[in-house]
Amino acid sequence: MAVEIEAKMKVADFAPLREKLKQLGAREQGKVLETNTFFDTDDRSMLAADKGLRLRQKTDLSTNTDVHIITYKGPRQQGVMKNREEIELNVESGKDATALLEILGFHRILTFEKRRETWLLDNCEIELDEIPHLGHFVEIEGPREETILKIRESLGLKDRPMVRESYIALLMTFLQEHGETKRVVRF
Numbered sequence: 001m002a003v004e005i006e007a008k009m010k011v012a013d014f015a016p017l018r019e020k021l022k023q024l025g026a027r028e029q030g031k032v033l034e035t036n037t038f039f040d041t042d043d044r045s046m047l048a049a050d051k052g053l054r055l056r057q058k059t060d061l062s063t064n065t066d067v068h069i070i071t072y073k074g075p076r077q078q079g080v081m082k083n084r085e086e087i088e089l090n091v092e093s094g095k096d097a098t099a100l101l102e103i104l105g106f107h108r109i110l111t112f113e114k115r116r117e118t119w120l121l122d123n124c125e126i127e128l129d130e131i132p133h134l135g136h137f138v139e140i141e142g143p144r145e146e147t148i149l150k151i152r153e154s155l156g157l158k159d160r161p162m163v164r165e166s167y168i169a170l171l172m173t174f175l176q177e178h179g180e181t182k183r184v185v186r187f
Contacts, residue, residue: 039106
């Protein structure tokens with residue numbers, strides 16, 4: 001079990017960030033297409049407790065191989081950045097994982113795609129994320145808030161407001177505001 005510490009900011013374009021990452025000596029780790037499916041109970045007890053349960057399929061865009069990960073996220077902790085307990089478990093089959101979660105009483109709430117490009121710098125992962133309807137975001141995840149803030153400043157993002165909401169919360173709000181009833185969001 002670990003605590004996820006991250007800063008997330010909305011940006012207009014990734015091109016200047018890629019250049020800055022290269023200048024800073026960051027190492028590109030690859031690009032994936034993620035399909036994220038979130039689960040909850042009929043009475044929405046996970047949401048009510050500010051917890052999350054997700055099945056993620058990561059497709060590596062260079063090798064076309066898939067990895068399936070079940071993630072539990074605990075309630076957000078107080079702080080400037082998003083801090084929450086996180087437990088991840090790799091599984092062989094996304095189909096079997098979905099069947100198991102449904103047998104245990106969880107139901108699919110929302111599925112959405114995300115394009116993600118990962119870079120490493122100073123023990124932090126910098127994720128360049130593109131989400132349908134929402135646009136472009138940068139997530140900096142690392143071991144300590146101080147390190148994350150330093151990288152944020154190095155990337156020229158110090159004046160960008162931090163987004164504390166999760167992608168699922170942002171997407172659910174978008175869908176509701178636009179009268180959308182679909183629960184599968186793809187590019």
